[in-house]
Amino acid sequence: MALIIPDLPDEWDITSSSSGVLAGVVFIGMGCGAAFWGVLSDRIGRLPVIVFDIAIALFFGMLSAASQSWVTLAVLRFGFGFAVGGLLPAGSTLVVECSPTTAVGLSVGLAMNLFSVGAILETLFAEAILPQLGWAVLLVVSAAPLALPLIVILFVVRIVESPIWLASQGRISEANAALSHIARTNGVPFSAPGDKGEGTDASASRGPFWHQMWTSISGGGSGRGALSKEAAGGASADGGTNTTTSSSGGSEEVDGARVARDRAWALLCSLFGKREGLVLVLALLVLWLSGPFAYYGIVFILPTWFDSNVPSDWRHWCDVLTAVAELPGNLLAGYLGDLIGRKPTMIILYMAAAVCIFISGVLADAVSYGGSNWQVVLTMACFAKVFTTGLFTMLFLYTPEAFPTPVRNLSLGFLSIAARVASAVAPTIGSLAYDASTMSSFAVFGTSCAVGMLAGFALPFETKNRDADAVHEEQDDSMTRIASTERTPLVKGLVKKP
Template sequence: MTATTSPTTRAERLDRLPFTREHGRLVFGSGLGWALDAMDVGLISFVLAALAAQQQWGVTSSELSWIASIGFIGMAVGATAGGLLADRIGRRQVFALTLLVFGLATGAAALSWSVGALMVFRFLIGLGLGAELPVASTLVSEFAPARVRGRVVVWLEAFWALGWTLAALIGFLVVPGSDAGWRWALALGALPALYAAVVRWGLPESVRFLETRGRVEEAEAAVRRFEQSAGVAPVESPLPTPVAAPGPRALWATGTRLRTAALWTVWFSINFAYYGAFIWLPSLLVANGFTLTKSFGYTLVITLAQLPGYALAAYLIERWGRRATLATFLAGSALGAGMFAAADSDTTVLVTGMVLSFFNLGAWGALYAVTPEVYPTVLRATGAGAAAGFGRLASIAAPLCVPPLVDAGGTGLVFGTFSAFFVLGALATWGLPERRGQTLEDDVPMPSSVAA
């Protein structure tokens, strides 16, 4: 009797591949868009400090808070809507569209004539940015081989540090140069609009998404593109069963609700602490007696500490696993925020700020690696977008909370509060699944509303 073997699915064919030039093109193509996004988000912290120092439009601290927060309101809407669209029309299309939206809106923001106009443009920028990040990480995770998937997504997230560093350089070199320096800085953020066309035609669509929509020929062509890059001969794969996207209610169905609750808690905690700290950091340093140029210079050095944080997270996520790495970096972030709260000299401000930056951005890398692994393919982008959208509620609240916290207890109370949120996030990680070395199809419960 001859033994028979099960046909190899296209997902399994992708998971068996080594990391190839095609994977590198995907990470670079997605990561460049990610870096441009980070540059835009990072620039607003320098714009706020410049507007306050120059007394543009007689802006108040409350208005500065709203300029920061309105972008995050757009990000909350964009993340949720973008995830839903990506599970219906595809990851690549949504990725390109979001780059175009926020790139054009950033260019328009440079022409703002009032606080109200700047806030409108910041909202539109947030719509595009909020949708892009979870969709890009979902696309990359669905192509990365299982044994290095977490590391590859952390590499993608590391482009955020490159973009934020570029923002810090622009903030340091361009913004203080003149009263119109902040306008020139925002004008540079319009570059993603030119890049959108490259993304739309250069990156492949997710094989797993294509199969759920019954687009088998396109899925097969995408797999063979990666197999050819690896020098691997293609094999026949079975026909997939098309599955409709179930919608956001499935996130709270039996089998997924505990994972969703844990994931949302981590996203909320890290957003509150990160954006509360880094959006206001240049302004807080100026308020504590630093000159505008010195504040921007310190922020640049603190930002550079993100890069080794990502590198260590990328190494540990396939050695320790997702939960342990994420929890460790969140705990380190809590320590860094607590130390920054107690900093009492220029040197300690710089060193503790670097510690916070190192651990915080390593935690972000681990979180983006974990998030797409929590849900099945038909719910993956929806779940990632919803978690990011819920987290953005915290990024809306955090900049608004900083001024009253400063009034109540100074910088120490502000960063002590951020430390407490990091601790909450670290505790919540233990409700997440550990998916190291597994395929995206392994141990992912199908919500009861979908399975039925």
């Protein structure tokens, strides 16, 4: 939105306040969407939410080009942000749950790089399209690529639902089938040691995508999503008796989807009832506020500084170079996360970001007095972008791994609201600080990263190779158990070849 606001029609009477609304409404939509889609993703699955989000974002993105007033544009961009807000949590969670444990970090880093590539392309498109064709064409060109993944998922390539989520719903045979498909795709031998025919036939999840999605949304249909009483632990999360249905084999079964909902509630109560859970949530809340606040603050401050201190023929390339710097940041975070662990990497990235931002501020301030040159500031700013971008990768890696499956996306969605709040207030605070002095603005965002570093030390545990579901089941015996004996060998079966 920041790219097109200067090119909106004069008759719309764009004021500074309406510009602020247009600039922030997408982030507000993303915050609302993160919470809504996070809850829904834990209820109906990761893949249906991703498909819905892409379709809704495509609809509102294309319709935005037909806006006849800034109010209409703001409403439509809110809808666009609402869809995109759920896409990041659901997509990153699906990557985490479908990746081998030895390469989860790198997988998330590669996935996050796609967003960075999109941001770079958007900058280049704006440079080429806005002067000649206008803002409406740019919105169409920006939204149109969303049709490609929608077509691919629906009609071309079979994308499977998260096997971990399927298992948490009691759909063990479907989880086996999903893992088998992943194994075949990667050329890895696979057998399902825990598949004894519970719930549903494995072939059911090999059907068309629409059938798979309907199965998830409808809660599994007749005979689906069912667990034996023994697998479910024989009791609901609140200690009551589970509703039973008759299976084809004549044994009593419980509704796996209902058990999963009861278990999710029990898990939330358990998390907030333990000191470790409270520390985890509070530390992550600070991390989700401080990191994105610094990232979006730097994104806002750097172009402003470049406009005042860099030759006009280099300003655009400074924006491009700082955007390209995000690519190694995502990969570095993912690689280090797999190598030394998520928590140490989080601390290192926040510390490095704080140092680079402070140094950038000192150098930028010195340019005004002839004590430095803009090329040095650009170099240090690129390093700052590397580390602040890596923070996002680590947040989207650590957070899903820290919470058990039934509340994973709910937790990620609500915590990512903090990032949207930070992104909304960062430009305003940065602008006020920049008016005081250049160093003040950089100091605000550097301090934010320093606070995030301290919050990283407060994280109660490392999530690398940690099974959050198993940990919570061991900590609370009253919690409903959903196929815990089958899930562990299923997920670990893809880590390495036998």
